[in-house]
Amino acid sequence: MEDIDAIAVLQDPVRRRLYEYVVAQGREVGRNEAAEATGVARTLAAHHLDKLAGAGLLESGSRRLSGRSGPGAGRPAKVYTRARGERSVSLPARDYRTAAELLAEAAERAGLDAGLCAAARRRGEALRGPAGPCGGLEEALETLAARGYEPYREEVEGEAAGVVRMRNCPFHAVAESFPPLVCGMNLALLEGLFGTEGPVRARMDARPGECCVVVEASKNNID
């Protein structure tokens, strides 16, 4: 299915709610749960979830949600997660990805990490505008969500407020090709966006499958 057709599948409001719910969980979601969360009947949710899977926006599998196995455990339930592939449409056609890859390759070869990070930090500060450093983790969640990072709170022992982690890397494709360069750029952008002297700070703490940065309360500040 062409990207434009796959994206058009989201025009149905129920389907879009279901898609956004599944994506936001960051794990496998069953039909019952998705139906309850979006307030539609199970059969309708099942129909739309399968449409989304058919369009390649979700992936489906089957799991025994009860945790039991063997005879008597019941039929496996169908579960859904976001598909890994990217979809985009640009009218007229634009190809910023190739431009980004070529610029990153040139920057990597020339060793321009410091210059790229300085530019990213300035951009983060410009995006913040005249506002002071980010005031707290709630504000950080909003800022990150608006920039497509899909942030969520994670509880951490010894951190009353927990930390903010991000499911989505907005620079995924170039970050996969040039990790230290692009992840360093991303960290610098977020440092500029939140400030480095305020109540929250961005720090590199990479994990498989997520953004490389974690945002937490500064150690010398009470959140």
Place this chain on the structure above:
Amino acid sequence: MTTARHSAHLAQLNVSKLLHPLDDPRTAPFVEMLDPVNAAADAAPGFVWRLVGEGEADATGLRPLGDDVIVNLSVWETREALWDFAYRSGHLEVVRKRRDWFHRHVEAHLVLWWIPAGHVPTVDEAVGRLADLRAHGPSPRAFTFASSYTAAEAAAHTPDEDPAAV
């Protein structure tokens, strides 16, 4: 597929030319990260083996490619396991700051190649793979993350068919 999961393992050699000696204060932040990052490697999913100097905790004392060049030679179950450790663990912080401690690479500095599971690669073998990559570009014998080959592709690639192989 589950019993003999990986009949081939992925070996990697990574070389870095130091800006300053290891005992120089400017290199201290790197040296401080060695133990925790090596411990993270040892505990990482898919980690098999890494080279250490005799009686040492790491391989920084071995200088097969020159007095100012440190090497890192390790074996992993899969490409993904190595990639996740290299770029999705505390190791990313080390590579992010690489320009503080190491010269910019002019030639390839990282080489990957498949080995039979159980085989322990030697430094000579690793250096030979790096030379192969530098001389002939990526091939199933010696490749990079950006141009990787599967174990099956490497196995299908017999030396007889390859004029570059000696």
